[in-house]
Amino acid sequence: PKKSGFRYFRWAWRATYLSAIAGLAYTAYGIYEMKNPGDQAEPDPTKKTLVILGTGWGAVSLLKKLDTENYNVVVVSPRNYFLFTPLLPSCTTGTIEHRSIMEPVRNFLRHKKASVKFYEAEATKIDYEKKVVYVNDDSEVKGATSSTEIHFDMLVVGVGAENATFGIPGVREHSCFLKEVADAQRIRKRIMDCCETATFKDQSPEERKRLLHMVVVGGGPTGVEFAGELQDFFENDLKTWMPEIADEFRVTLVEALPSVLPMFSKQLIDYTEQTFKEETIDIRTKTMVKNVTKEYIEAEYVGADGKKVLEKIPYGLLVWATGNAVRPVVKDLMSQIPAQADARRGLNVNEYLVVKGAENIWAVGDCAVANYAPTAQVAAQEGAFLARLFNQMAKTEEIETELKNLSNAQETATNKDARDQIFGNIKDLQKRLRRVNSMGPFEYSHQGSLAYIGSEKAVADISWLTGNIATGGTVTYFFWRSAYLSMCFSTRNRVLVLMDWIKAKTFGRDVSRE
Ligand code: FAD
Ligand code: NAI
Structure with a gap:
């Protein structure tokens, strides 16, 4: 039995070794092909x-x-x-x-x-x-x-x-959106700027508190994923390199509806809200932002007495993620x-x-x-x-032109054999035309929804043969990573993303403001 155990191990090792070589060869071919267009x-x-x-x-x-x-x-x-x-x-x-x-x-x-x-x-x-x-x-x-x-x-x-603002005053002037590369760069700069400015000599405690308050408006997947990433950045890096802000840095997510991630199942909504609580991200649901100024937002919610309350929430960074227009x-x-x-x-x-x-x-x-x-x-x-x-x-047009030419040729053909031959060709083409024209309307096939929620956890509502699977946690996070890695546009993107993940894990994220 010892011997056969060893044999299995040897086979497993060979299989791993061969798949690694196949993976490398595939990547190398991808790179070669990318660099050498015909x-x-x-x-x-x-x-x-x-x-x-x-x-x-x-x-x-x-x-x-x-x-x-x-x-x-x-x-x-x-x-x-x-x-x-x-x-x-x-x-x-x-x-x-x-x-x-x-x-x-x-x-x-x-x-x-x-x-x-x-x-x-x-x-x-x-x-x-x-x-x-x-x-x-x-x-x-x-x-x-x-x-x-x-x-x-x-x-x-x-x-x-484009980004929806619902005509709320001050949104365009004072907040950051998260749709384009420039938006992400702006947010990255602003996070560090807020942290450095908060630690400026003689900054008042109140001003420090405001500057270190990161507010995200919109509890859809954009807002949730950003809040999760930001809290990770704080926990894994900022806290280490700037311990003086550790007690004051706060992330708040403001959402008008009763829950975040409305498109996910109830179980995953609860899991996300619970995870955010553990990550100390403050979720303010049923709270609608009505006005934005340079230093605070005005948000409306219904108080315990059933009356509407308009609260001023000071912020250093405001990220606006309330969907599309x-x-x-x-x-x-x-x-x-x-x-x-x-x-x-x-x-x-x-x-x-x-x-x-x-x-x-x-x-x-x-x-x-x-x-x-x-x-x-x-x-x-x-x-x-x-x-x-x-x-x-295009194929249809091509076949129709061919058919027209053939029927012209059939009319002018003098020889019976030639006419029969053309007749056969026309029948074949008509069959091909029917096949080509049989394309049905667009049907969407939903593969599921995935979202990262911070601290190496993700949520997934996946469509499976037997129905839906709702799952959340660290295993889902690895699934999220591998799914997105495989969906990247090119081999080049895949390699770069993988290297970035390794780099961030090994050296931590870069806290310089460029
Ligand atoms: P886009 O991808 O936005 O592309 C529009 C293109 O049109 C761009 O190239 C733009 O430059 C160009 N354009 C704009 N104006 C003009 C003009 N006037 N003339 C010519 N060109 C113009 N969806 C998911 O399914 N899964 C996810 O995980 C996910 N994550 C997301 C994360 C973020 C932060 C955001 C913002 C969205 C995410 N989405 C996700 C949604 C997804 O990105 C969009 O649904 C998708 O990009 C829509 O594709 P599109 O081609 O319609 O538009
Ligand atoms: P969204 O439309 O999904 O969510 C916006 C949220 O903002 C809503 O819940 C809305 O109630 C809230 N809101 C609107 N106005 C508000 C206000 N004044 N105050 C407080 N809250 C307010 O928008 P999002 O997240 O930008 O997503 C856009 C699209 O992109 C969606 O279809 C989404 O599914 C998709 N997407 C998918 C992702 C994923 O699958 N992981 C990630 C990001 C986006």
């Missing part, structure tokens, strides 16, 4: 011009799967990179460096079979009747031409959403289309993601309303669906 065909101007607005989850997922040789593809976005948003909260504290979750669009567009035009610009207006998009270079460096127009035959709107360019398009008169949260689309009331315009992701939550998961599946649809439309 030749690309030039875009064919005689083909239909497909304009894609945005380089987020929806647009990039479409571009990844699109056969670009079928169209004259043009991409317009003010951001020349894709951002892996699920790990953005980790960038606010330096657990992950922002460049690790950015993938330049130039890199992946260079790997498409036929080249794609990319313009770093913002679409300011879509004229759907003229089939024109007006674009504006809003970057720091502008050339002699900084605004122009682009004609389209087909248009995909994937511009995402419609972008102006989308609002403007909605106002041009009578069928969109009832649309409120974005462009109403049909089951093929066509913008209702407009021809040849599709919408994906957060700017489209298709009765799904505005998540990366939905946007990515919608983008992949459109790629399949457009690939199929």
